[in-house]
Amino acid sequence: MTSPFLEVEDLRTVFHTPRGDVCAVDGVSFRLTAGETLGLVGESGCGKSVLGRTVMGLVSNSRTATVTGSVRVGGVDVHGLKPSERRRLWGPEIGMVFQDPMTSLNPVKRIGTHLTETLCRHLGCSRSEARKRGVEMLREVGIPEAARRMDQYPHELSGGMRQRVVIAIALACRPRLLIADEPTTALDVTVQKQILDLLASLVADRHMAMILVSHDLGAVAGRTDRVQVMYAGRTVESGATGSVFDDARHPYTDALLGSIPRLEDPPHTRLRTIEGTPPDMARPPAGCRFRPRCARAEEHCGHVSPVLASLPAADTPGAGGRQVACHYPIVLEGATRGR
Amino acid sequence: MARRILVPLLELLAVLFLVSVGVFLLLALVPGDPAVAVLGEGRTPQEYEQLREQLGLNDPMLVRYGDWLGGVLTGDLGTSLVPPQTSVLDRIVSALPVSLELAVLGLALALLIAVPLAMWSAYYQGGRVDRAVSVATFALLSMPSFLIGLLLIAVLVNALGLFPRNEWVRPGDGIAQNLAHAFLPALTIALMEAAMFTRILRADLVTTLREDFILAARARGMSPIRIMLSDALRPSSFSLVTVLGLSIGRLVGSTVIVEYLFSLPGMGKLVIDAANQGNYPVVQGAVLVIAVIYVASNALIDRSYGLLDPRTRRAHV
Amino acid sequence: AGCAGSDGSGGEKTPSSLSKEEIYAAGLVGEQQAGDPVDGGTLTLADYSEARSLDPTKTIPNGAAGGNALAAVYDVLVRYDQESNSFQPWLAESLTSDDDTTWTLKLRQEAAFSDGTPLDANAVVGSVGYYMENAGYNTLLLATNIKDMKPQGDDTVVFTLHKPWSTFPNMLASGPGMIMAPAAYRGGPDKFTPIGAGPFILDEYKPAEELVLKANPDYWNGKPHLDSVRFVWLASDDDRVKSLADGTVDAANIRAPQALEKARKDGFRGLMFPNGVGSIYWLNNREGRAASDVRVRQAINYAIDPEAVAQRVNGGAGLPGRNIYSPTAPYFAEVETADFDREKATALLEEAQADGYDGKLTYIGQSDQASQTQAVTIEAMLEAVGFEVELDLLRNIADQTERIYVTHDYDIAVAGMSIPDEDPYSRLATNLNSKSPQNPSGYANPEMDALLDKLQAASGEESTDLLKQINELWQETIPGVAMGAGAFFIPWNDNVAGVQATSETLLLLGDAWKS
């Protein structure tokens, strides 16, 4: 195996808010090699975006936040860098695609300005050179009439088109790691597919590493190599995508999969539900954070936090590296489960 | 398309019409006989009566209003009752540049103070500077302009002798002199306005800085200064521009206190003096002109958003 | 006359310890700059108020109303000399009379208007005619007195009066004596252009801002030393003193007692014009008003303490007192005055109330702070003796003028009267004569009318005696509440010299210079 391009070790992000400290990311670790795609899934508020931003270094130690643990990108500790050095990473090393293409483009700047200023800053190319490359980038992400689009304002484009622009900007400096934070949540289904396909093909072409953040399990399922399921700031389960979705071991993952209506099921099929709501992150429950909603919880779960432990390879046919944080993981009942 | 230009225009005209009616009526109710204002004391009752007749003061209100409005529409705002009996228009033409200069200088100074301050405190939101700026701007906003003016005069003119005493020098008589004399009054205006501008711009900047596109710009590796200047400032300036526009219109008539304190021959002083002398044509004319400026500047501001925000540009063209 | 304080004696004392008498001494004040006049420069005068117009018929031609600018443009035929207390020919070569009834005015050959036309007898007759036609200040006084005004030849005008008038020259020292060129008024009052024979010519006028006059090279008395004079009008006497002190202006025109005393104590040179009854409360004597009853007038007069008012309104400055003449006036005499006496006031008021008076008074004044202070003080004093006072503080001058002079709708109103040294007659007659249209109080006393008639013709001792009788009659019948003498002070900076005074506190700037 090649050495990992991204190493995240016991990452913990704490926000200091007036209501108290919020531990939005609580001891997450993972590795990612070039060409690999990692899916981060979980319900709203479970810390996916904060994790993405902390990995990038956009959230770092400050008056309002404390970050511990380490993030190494290409061997460099992101949080040990000076701000100006870190800025130099953003673009050529790490790119980011945001959830909402409506708000992640400056409404008063032309598309072209967004692209060229990034190129000028990082590659030091001249304006005309940057413009040429910008047009190329737009073409590459499948935008027709790219040259004309350069002079348009974001509001003059459709949502899907805008998201393509955002991707083009993120990829303009050919980063080696792309963090896509729910890149398709705001888009229509038909467009969503196009964008996900686009990202997948770009990652493949450029041999990039990508973190795909999503709460849509379906979106992650087809397009990632590995997946991490998060709940209340912690990783509850991780492993090869197919393996996790086909036989979930954590009660949360299992319940989540069961609560999604499937096209294959006949109409009026009752869905499985997870009762209750995710915990308030300022006052998380003791022990396992999923305990209050968990059907399998025992007394023990309320006291001791389960650690993310690897499952024995024998237990996980097909793929290795499965990890689960549960005292009472679901035990395989043969091949009947899954989709 | 025609509708979109015509309707606001008609509304503007309606506003101006109402202002003219209001001003006319109000001043018609004010005690004090214009004939006395013209002739001064010590004339025979017949003389006053004769003049009243001559001025049309005995006509019904509607006729008088009609006459006045007719004059206004043909560019004749009447003649000052109290000598120097120059035409009202002349008086306004000589007073307006003073007020405009004060307003423009004051606003320019205010922006000069407010923009960097707001950017600084928005960037270090919640920090020491931010808190200090917040308290200081509040303190300024809490001080009536006459107190600020009195303080500035007491300190800068009387105690330190840094600036020349009141009196106005027209730009035509030397720009340097003019600026030296205009500085203190402009500063008084600027301090008030700067406090307001700072708060408004800071609040908008803070909101903008929370936007995704700022985060996105950071994620592209842009430097903080560049982000503040080229990404945050423009989208945050809509409220400021609105207030700025309102201020220009408002200041032309609202520098009263400052003009009074520094005895500058601007619109405010013109109106107050005229009001004190019972010189109605001047008051009416001046208020009407101020209203026109206010209404016009507002309309211009409304139309200028397109320059700042391309999203609205299309809708206006 | 009152030039005593001006020379020498004041020099030894430091100005800051000046006594009231010294402060209010008439004439030139302080050591004047010696040396030869210097040509050139602009003299900036912070005048008391802006002339309503450069048309003398529209402006009260005195120093307080902006007459200085008029005097500079038109000059005056006759000049009052403070030092000798007499009228001297000025623009005219001479003004003579044997009987005070027929006055012969002889004009100078060299005098001409600035448009080049000659200042001849016809011009004078025309100018005075225009003045009276357009009802310039004092027209009524002139009209009732002048029987005839005729040019004799090119350079002489003969004024024939109905009866002797010893201070007639004073008329030609102010408004009527400002001779306008025929071209000035040819188009009528609406097209008036200021053309005169004075030392200066209109250069630039910005209403409410400044008036600039430039030197008239053909001035009869030789080209003025100054290139130009500039009139500006600041907000208050305080401002004028401060601007004078920091050199923004070269000379100022000051009336408020506090500022005036401060300017004197600060050692400014200048001209002092004291006058009688600088401040007065007119009482409405007319039928149907409370003060038509002499007891009410007396009660009001006794109730008000000029000292206390001066203390509160002017911080103690001024010359509070009841004598209607300035203590420095040449004709000043002690009389028994109706001084502040609360008991007398109460008693008189009770008497009047017993006859059905309800004790109510309406006070009118302006609404600025100083006027409010005055109003509140007077109100307090009157209420302290049992009056019930309603304050009516008016917001515009036209309203006040209307109430006092036109509709006469007031009981007690604050005003000024300023009886000058040079011509007490005309001021007294205008204000007290029962037939005068400018008699604000409606005071009608045949005895007073008779005294005034006699005063017109009188001169010297006789006149002083008549003035004393008038004063006594005033103290007895109280046309208004006299609050004490006042003064005008024209301070200037040390580099200014040659400013001359004339009557009505007017300045003549033809000889002025600045180093």
Place this chain on the structure above:
Amino acid sequence: MAGSGTAHLRPSQERALVVDDLVVEFPVSAGTVHAVSGLNVDLLLGETLGILGESGCGKSSAGRAIMQLPPPTSGSVRLGDVELSGMRPRDMRKARARMQLVLQDPVSALNPRRKVKDLVTEGLRIWGWGDRDEETFVDELLLSVGLDPQTVRERRPHELSGGQCQRVCIARAIAVDPDVLICDEPVSSLDVSVQAQILNLLEEARERVGLSMVFIAHDVAVVKNISDRVLVMYLGKTCEVLPSSSLEDARHPYTQLLLASVPGAGGDAAEAPPVAVDLPSPLDPPSGCRFRTRCPLATERCALEEPQLREVAAAQFVACHHVQELSR
């Protein structure tokens, strides 16, 4: 597609709601937005009709026009046997109460200044309590939507989670005992786990109270799960009407595109990314078949002639000129 037609209506059966040629247009500065152009729908008693379509295709506009909020530009809406268009305002208010609306964003659909108990009883406060006891009514109602009356009754919306708010909305809607419930994307803003709770709740409520329901959504799987019949909309027009059980057999090219876009385990990633196309604007919709600009089957005919809905299989109606080629 984007056709029209009435072939799919079922006049012979007992219908709770009949919508006839509904047109909704909004005048805007740049012209007219054709949000809904001639929608024909009927809803049988106890049936759930799903309306499926992309953002901006006029789903919400149609739903609101049915509620007469605001009344449609033209077209008639019959609720039971009451014709709603052209009613007097008071009668309209009364009739409207027999239909109820559940909206996408539960938080903004609740007045932040009012307590839960006031919110759910608003309808009865307006129309009268009848012989009901307020207390017990509120408690029963809240229980029926799975909320604990004790904890929730006195709270205000901001003290509730999104899912709880949506439950309050549903409680409020069924409190007035409506005949028809219109749900405008009631689960789109919710997390998957909560989405399942709400979908189950709606099913239960429908069964218990005997509601007819119009369910608007853009998620194919959700619509399939809850509806009996699905109507697919594109740019204000109907593409296809079919029983939800046979949704996977959809014929219309647009429905097929929708189905293919559903993210699933079998994502077919590696092909070349498709080039973006500008979607047609409702300000100036394409002539003929509105889908033709994106349709792989489009021919000249599609631009000239508007396709009509016709039955291509049992209870399956498609508006497409090329439907024959598709049929077996």
Place this chain on the structure above:
Amino acid sequence: MLTSDPALPVTLPASAPTRDRRRAGGLVGAGLLVGGLVLAWCAWEMTSLVTLVRVLLLVAGLLVAINGLGRLAQVVCGKPVDVVFWLAMAWLTLLLAAAALAPWLPLGNHADSVAGLSSPIFAEPGGLGAEHPLGTNNYGLDVLSRTVHGARTSLVVALLAVLIGTVVGGLVGLVSGFVRGATDRVVGILANTLLAVPPLILLIALGTVLEPSVRAIAFALSLLTIPSMVRLARANTITVAQREYVLAARAIGAGQVRLMLREVLPNVLLPVLSLAIVMISVLVVAEASLSFLGIGIEQPEPTWGNMIAEGQGGVMEKHPFIVVVPGICLFLTVFSFNLLGEKAQKRWDPRSAKL
């Protein structure tokens, strides 16, 4: 979210503020408080210094003291405390109490000018316990008493005007924003008309027509508040009326009036009230400006404005306390109302919480 920018000074995590550090913070706070107060007191006493320097020292001392108080409060309460805000509230409470109880407080003569005839004028402030703790004015009236009674008038005028403005402006804005259409147009034109005339000039014009009574001044001032109230209420109504809960209420069958009163009004009320608080401070200043120009409430009835105006004409130079006392009261009050208004707006009307 620039808050997390690394350029910010990095402070240690607040997770475990040790006991020692807390004690140190408390000591620093107490030190600053005492030091500041001493400095202020010295400045007050050091008559030998130039007035300007004294004033600067005084202000600096007070600021240091407030800073110290803040630190102290943080230590005592365990979290940051907005001392300035609480001081301001304390001031407002004190002021309102004093104003409300003024007739029953043992205060000197505030408006009886007849009695004032026999009192000394411009008596210097005598400090606590003296007959005239803050001196007397030009009419021999007690400055302390006048300040308290002046607060009464100033506040009554401002509150009355705000009340009129809020009720009238708020209702008009509510109706016009809810009904829209022609009504809205007409209301807009009327509001613009009022705005087009400069406020002070409008007041001057009104001042010449109206009697200078509390009621008339309040009425005139309320005209200033009405247009902005209308605008705010209207804008908020329009936003609220588009909210889905209004749609939902409509769907249930609520009528127009019910919608307006039950659904819209409660949501418009708080922003309107927050503006009203800010308006109080604006009007206190406006009233003062009017009195300064001589068109407000007339002497001897005290208001802060006409008390400040007493300083004109050289009085201020000789007897600074005449202006300083009401000036400081005015400043503190306006400052406090502004602070309160901003807090309220931040909480209830984030859209306009910029001032």
